[in-house]
Amino acid sequence: MSRTSEYYKKNPEARKKRLEYQKEYNKRPGQKAKRAELNRLNREKGTYGNGDKKDVSHRRNGSTFLEAQSKNRARNRGRA
Numbered sequence: 001m002s003r004t005s006e007y008y009k010k011n012p013e014a015r016k017k018r019l020e021y022q023k024e025y026n027k028r029p030g031q032k033a034k035r036a037e038l039n040r041l042n043r044e045k046g047t048y049g050n051g052d053k054k055d056v057s058h059r060r061n062g063s064t065f066l067e068a069q070s071k072n073r074a075r076n077r078g079r080a
Contacts, residue, residue: 038064 008015042048
């Protein structure tokens with residue numbers, strides 16, 4: 001388990017505060033647009049909802065590619 005997850009497990013008040021922030025952050029129009037774009041791309045590539053454990057991920061240059069969910073979500077976890 002990572003140090004961050006251990007911290008939030010031991011500090012429920014901090015975890016609650018973080019989740020409240022994330023809830024507000026994910027409501028932002030830019031975040032909604034990004035999520036909608038990735039869902040659309042997942043559907044186009046036929047990987048949306050089929051259980052293949054793949055995500056469409058953004059690269060730093062703005063392009064996208066298919067990547068394992070675990071790698072994509074783990075890498076982006078700390079940015080929120």
